[in-house]
Amino acid sequence: MRCYWDEEDTWFYSEVDAEGWVIRQVELEGPExxxxxxxxxxxxxxxxxxGRLDEYDSxxxxxAELPVSEWEGHDPKQxxxxxxxxxxxxxxxQIASRPS
Known part of the structure; x- marks a missing residue:
């Protein structure tokens, strides 16, 4: 699914499981x-x-930490x-090729 958050000019693209939990997510920012x-x-x-969570997160x-059914202010499209x-x-x- 995809949805747009105009406050941050960010597109969210998500793959969700049968219960609505996000299992993979891509975020694209700005006009580029x-x-x-x-x-x-x-x-x-x-x-x-x-024990490498900080490294992965950065x-x-x-x-997303909530299932899609609990999202507020988003209008996801399939x-x-x-x-x-x-x-x-x-x-x-692109992200993996950036210097860490």
Missing amino acids: LTPIAAASLAEWQRARDA RFGIT LTFEEFEELWGPARR
């Missing part, structure tokens, strides 16, 4: 749609378990898996 986050819940959990960000993947890959590569 600069990737500022490309986080995976599974990776975040592994980083937490390995590089890739975090996924995306296909393919549409999400088209954003995920380039955003991850």
Whole structure:
């Protein structure tokens, strides 16, 4: 799904599970749609378990902490898996290539 937060000029693109929890999230900011986050819940959990959570958060960000059904002020639109993947890959590569 996708939604726009105009206060920050940020697009949020999310892959959610059957219960509405975000499992992967991409955030694109500004008119250039600069990737500022490309986080995976599974990776975040592994980083937490390995004691590397700060490192992961500072590089890739975090996924939404509430299920989609509890979001306020957002009007999410549906995306296909393919549409999400088209954003995920380039955003991850761009963020991963930045100096840490």
